[in-house]
Amino acid sequence: MAKLTMAQALNQALGQALEADERVIVLGEDVGRDGGVFRITDGLIDRFGAERVIDTPLAESGIVGTSVGLAMGGMRPVAEIQFFGFIYETMDQIASQAARVRFRSMGRFSAPLVIRTPYGGGVKAPEIHSDSLEALFVHTPGIKVVTPSNPYDAKGLLLAAIDDPDPVLFLEPMRLYRAFRDEVPEEPYRVPLGVANVVRAGRDITLIGWGASMPVVLQAADELVARHDVVPEVVDLRTLSPLDESTIIQSVQRTQRAVVVHEAVRSAGLGAEVAALIQERALLYLEAPVGRVSGYDTPYPMTMFEDLWLPDATQVVSAALAALRF
Amino acid sequence: MAKLTMAQALNQALGQALEADERVIVLGEDVGRDGGVFRITDGLIDRFGAERVIDTPLAESGIVGTSVGLAMGGMRPVAEIQFFGFIYETMDQIASQAARVRFRSMGRFSAPLVIRTPYGGGVKAPEIHSDSLEALFVHTPGIKVVTPSNPYDAKGLLLAAIDDPDPVLFLEPMRLYRAFRDEVPEEPYRVPLGVANVVRAGRDITLIGWGASMPVVLQAADELVARHDVVPEVVDLRTLSPLDESTIIQSVQRTQRAVVVHEAVRSAGLGAEVAALIQERALLYLEAPVGRVSGYDTPYPMTMFEDLWLPDATQVVSAALAALRF
Amino acid sequence: MPMQAGSMEEQFPLIQRLNEDGELVGELGIVDEQGLVDVYRSMVMLRRFDERAWNLQRQGVIGTYAPFKGQEAAQLGAAYGLGARDWLVPTYRDWAACWARGVPLEHGLFFAKGHPRMGAVPEEARVFPAQVVIAAQTLHGVGLAWSLKLRREAAAALVTFGDGAASQGDTHEAMNFGSVFGVPLIFFCENNHWAISVPLERQMRSETVAQRALAYGMEGFRVDGNDYVAVVNLVHDLAERARRGEGPFLVEAVTYRLGAHTTADDPTKYRASDEEQRWEQRDPIRRLERFLLGRGLLDDAGIAEAEEAALQEVEATLERFRQALEEDPAVLFDHVYAELTPQLAAQRDRFVARAKEVEH
Amino acid sequence: MPMQAGSMEEQFPLIQRLNEDGELVGELGIVDEQGLVDVYRSMVMLRRFDERAWNLQRQGVIGTYAPFKGQEAAQLGAAYGLGARDWLVPTYRDWAACWARGVPLEHGLFFAKGHPRMGAVPEEARVFPAQVVIAAQTLHGVGLAWSLKLRREAAAALVTFGDGAASQGDTHEAMNFGSVFGVPLIFFCENNHWAISVPLERQMRSETVAQRALAYGMEGFRVDGNDYVAVVNLVHDLAERARRGEGPFLVEAVTYRLGAHTTADDPTKYRASDEEQRWEQRDPIRRLERFLLGRGLLDDAGIAEAEEAALQEVEATLERFRQALEEDPAVLFDHVYAELTPQLAAQRDRFVARAKEVEH
Ligand SMILES: Cc1ncc(C[n+]2csc(CCOP(=O)(O)OP(=O)(O)O)c2C)c(N)n1
Ligand SMILES: Cc1ncc(C[n+]2csc(CCOP(=O)(O)OP(=O)(O)O)c2C)c(N)n1
Numbered sequence A, B: 001m002a003k004l005t006m007a008q009a010l011n012q013a014l015g016q017a018l019e020a021d022e023r024v025i026v027l028g029e030d031v032g033r034d035g036g037v038f039r040i041t042d043g044l045i046d047r048f049g050a051e052r053v054i055d056t057p058l059a060e061s062g063i064v065g066t067s068v069g070l071a072m073g074g075m076r077p078v079a080e081i082q083f084f085g086f087i088y089e090t091m092d093q094i095a096s097q098a099a100r101v102r103f104r105s106m107g108r109f110s111a112p113l114v115i116r117t118p119y120g121g122g123v124k125a126p127e128i129h130s131d132s133l134e135a136l137f138v139h140t141p142g143i144k145v146v147t148p149s150n151p152y153d154a155k156g157l158l159l160a161a162i163d164d165p166d167p168v169l170f171l172e173p174m175r176l177y178r179a180f181r182d183e184v185p186e187e188p189y190r191v192p193l194g195v196a197n198v199v200r201a202g203r204d205i206t207l208i209g210w211g212a213s214m215p216v217v218l219q220a221a222d223e224l225v226a227r228h229d230v231v232p233e234v235v236d237l238r239t240l241s242p243l244d245e246s247t248i249i250q251s252v253q254r255t256q257r258a259v260v261v262h263e264a265v266r267s268a269g270l271g272a273e274v275a276a277l278i279q280e281r282a283l284l285y286l287e288a289p290v291g292r293v294s295g296y297d298t299p300y301p302m303t304m305f306e307d308l309w310l311p312d313a314t315q316v317v318s319a320a321l322a323a324l325r326f
Numbered sequence C, D: 001m002p003m004q005a006g007s008m009e010e011q012f013p014l015i016q017r018l019n020e021d022g023e024l025v026g027e028l029g030i031v032d033e034q035g036l037v038d039v040y041r042s043m044v045m046l047r048r049f050d051e052r053a054w055n056l057q058r059q060g061v062i063g064t065y066a067p068f069k070g071q072e073a074a075q076l077g078a079a080y081g082l083g084a085r086d087w088l089v090p091t092y093r094d095w096a097a098c099w100a101r102g103v104p105l106e107h108g109l110f111f112a113k114g115h116p117r118m119g120a121v122p123e124e125a126r127v128f129p130a131q132v133v134i135a136a137q138t139l140h141g142v143g144l145a146w147s148l149k150l151r152r153e154a155a156a157a158l159v160t161f162g163d164g165a166a167s168q169g170d171t172h173e174a175m176n177f178g179s180v181f182g183v184p185l186i187f188f189c190e191n192n193h194w195a196i197s198v199p200l201e202r203q204m205r206s207e208t209v210a211q212r213a214l215a216y217g218m219e220g221f222r223v224d225g226n227d228y229v230a231v232v233n234l235v236h237d238l239a240e241r242a243r244r245g246e247g248p249f250l251v252e253a254v255t256y257r258l259g260a261h262t263t264a265d266d267p268t269k270y271r272a273s274d275e276e277q278r279w280e281q282r283d284p285i286r287r288l289e290r291f292l293l294g295r296g297l298l299d300d301a302g303i304a305e306a307e308e309a310a311l312q313e314v315e316a317t318l319e320r321f322r323q324a325l326e327e328d329p330a331v332l333f334d335h336v337y338a339e340l341t342p343q344l345a346a347q348r349d350r351f352v353a354r355a356k357e358v359e360h
């Protein structure tokens, strides 16, 4: 089996989807000749032509809005938004259009499109390029939200997202595009949407993360084991909407403690939903408050200081220890 | 003192702000001759002229984006977005522009604008006209989020919002515009931002709501007292960002139970943040999980069934009793 | 020298075939005289429906309704100009156009009622569900037309939008995408001169909507939107050209919103009644009626008969509407996703239990 | 007959005063010969800065940097065409224009470094902070210009944006608002022919950006953006007219991005080197140099001297940049709101404590 980076795994998935299904097209800014600013669509235009791998004009609402029409017209568009921070430009076409087509038409129409977008910090990108805005879309019924944390999941989740009959927002942690390699099977496979991954079984506390935060969570888990004799269970949510609540609850019922980790701003982030759920469904099991390790309530910082701003393993370890000593 | 509806109180506040400060202008779709689709700006164009009470072209990003430029240029624009559901069209200008001007320029510039918008259900409005999207903006640093639940607060909060040196999203529960009247002093006054209102002191449970949900919460409180011998404390958040955490926590530390009520969709709604906060800072006081009474995880429904979909007092009472019997 | 404003009305002259007095000033083109009688009868029926819907709102039977009174010729011309395999992407005021493309009229009432079936367009009708976010559908029209092109379907699409909608960023992005990708689409602007209370001249400084086409290297046309003959011929030609790959096109149908913006609106607050009266003279039905009377294709008996048939049809529509009112509220949960999520399944159960409680 | 595409380049002819060979083909207008020597020297300095910034990124001193190489004449023409009380609303590639309006060049490095001071424009400079969301600033430009009009200030504003930015909905809304409210603004499009890897002809089907003005009843102009003399005179005239209330205007400055999109970009992937070479011939600095040499206003010694002065100025800029690197990270919390909220005060304390820990 080949060892691929997440970027390569995603590229392979897109190629296989284009190959398998004529209805699939890829569109966005610079996805054609340039292969995307992160090279995720590299080479696709040569294999599938400019009619199916399309450089669009610079307009995000245009990209998603036409994708909605394309999807309603029977195509399977995979749209790229160049950075998640620019998603605001097309919020209406996502939240009020793509996510509502099925509901609005009582199932007569649907909008099975995938919106891929790089997100997260740590690569010293300019302003508005590093924001983690997943919570906004978890609060939006009608669209699914998915984010892989490793090359294997990236390929399997993306293929599942393209198959899915509903619109999917597919968040790619840009810091992880080339951070490490995984064994990735050559043939197409699916990782089902809606199912969290218990990355490590444990007993003392549940650490919950997703996407870009997973390496931080895993590093913290290592430290907890190595230095503090704490064996955490680690859950990678993978699909953020709909949430795999039962995996979360079952884990916390056993471990009785939890810390949730995300890069997004703290207030009204997805960590709040996870904490609210746990106290709702497992209060009597809880030995300590569900801890949140997150970004601060400031705009994503100028990158000179982003490393100080981003959650790191030390903070996760401290939060876990605080929960254990509560 | 005159008894005014919320619509009248808001209209009075706008008139007084326009009168007191030349820099204040009012702009939006149909705010001029028509006086706004809810008549909140009624008569202002006659008093202050079409240069200060401005009918704009039909473009929300245009309204907020030019308001950002106006504010940076020294004006105090009060922009109206006709219905909250259309805010998506201008998310970038709110979240990445207005909310970041001060941060981006290290304080050299600021964007002191107010965006007023009617929100919430119960008036049988068309699709996308009744959504409660406050959580999206509580998750957006740099902007304040305010919502009154009665005529008195409406006037005082709006005048405070217009004074505020930072951008404020001002959410007006359209169901309450003309639902009842309050004594409202004629002279201008301010209700400070960032301070929740303990509407009723109580002992057995804390009911937390805001804006359009407050009448539901109050009705539930009445029922709890009258029929169940339960004396709830009722908190009206009023400012949703920044949250008045200490009022919430202090109340729950006394009552040891809480239910939070909102019309917005449940997942990742502001109720999650309130619940997460409470378990974080008052877990050992909690005798029961913080309950959430909210909309369902569907798009805001077609209005034939909105009454069934919206939270009502019965649900709040049940949630409170569940917490008490936990 | 830059182009000076002021010449656009000349550059985009108003295309007319049937003038205000009902005189033919061009060719009938694709329509024949008997067909025009049918169109006349349809218009009368639609006008009666529109009035009836207004009253239903006043009686509290439905919620906010947006009347299309005055725009019947523009809407029917657009709808009937299309071919059988062409698509319509409508806005919220287009019940006449939708009806002509196979969507039963009660959908207009569903929409105003907030009935879940409002957008459940019949399978065979090539029509998108109406939506209310101004201009969002212009991009859907581009995407749909693009899908037709990609799938090599010999079909075109027509997307409608208002004069106010022309100010939205989405409309610009749609026209730009549409022209860059050469999609088989007609951008059909129903310029009824008002966006709620904002008149055209405060919506834009340009004289015409049609001239926007110049920004995109697209062909633009201004047509008398109250002249069914002109509209249907223009749309027919352009749809054919679009199917041949010559699209997209921009059509500005110059018409007028004879009624209020919606049942919640009071136009006396913001517009002069003499303007309304001037446009009453240009009423598209009256114009067609005069033509038909003049040609001997219609007489008083025919008019009475048209009215009679209209009332019956409207009654039948109302009857279908009433019968649809028995709807299971739980349907709200069934089309959020293709399959119920675990969360929604649980919430659906709670909702159903509560609905039962409330019933009792 | 609708307007046919194909005539726009004639309708908006390229305004030029100094041709590619450095020959004067129009009047000097507001500039004098000595002033042109200064502008030449500035351009040389800016070019050296731009190259140096590129290298600083390669050395890891700063992050992603967007070079303005090739656009110096357009930017300086725009900046110097404005009056002292006029405002500049820039995009992210406009460090030359910003510098000419009083923003020290190290701000370009701050921006690329992600330094909190990137947008801390000096109080006296009438310049907005650069921001990266394509086209968002076009609306800020309209709002700012509107505020000048409302406050009866005799001042105008100029907002810059790229050819790619012309596709965004915000640009449309800005031009429409601007023209409806008659604001004293120049929409200044730096058409450098590329939006990252997307060439102009796939960005829009129209031949020119200038013709977009027709959609708004606005005057539009196409100017040779590599011709400082043409640009500065045009902007000067339009700013004056804008201050008199005749605005807004659209200017398309036809230029070329001689370098990569940013330091993260590799243009050999998507564009032909002969195109680049063709535009190297039109380099704005070379053109001015030829003119000055031809007039005897510059000689080899003068060129060498300009280079020398440029290097010194760039060094001084770098020195100021380096000295600014000692910045307190806690500043991130101080400008979220005018006052720290209770949450932010607590979070700031935690952040400071942690920053101290990390230091040790
Ligand atoms: C994005 C958005 N903004 C505002 C509204 C509220 N609104 C509904 S109709 C309307 C005016 C539309 O005018 P026009 O496009 O001319 O269409 P008409 O109503 O005349 O058919 C407005 C402002 C909306 N539905 N969507
Ligand atoms: C809303 C938004 N979408 C995408 C981007 C990413 N991006 C940065 S520059 C650029 C191309 C801009 O082209 P143009 O407007 O021609 O300006 P130029 O870079 O040529 O100066 C893109 C797509 C962005 N910054 N903002």
Ligand SMILES: [Mg+2]
Pocket: C162, C163, C164, C190, C191, C192, C193, C194, C195, C196
């Ligand atoms: Mg209209």
Ligand SMILES: [Mg+2]
Pocket: D162, D163, D164, D190, D191, D192, D193, D194, D195, D196
């Ligand atoms: Mg460019």
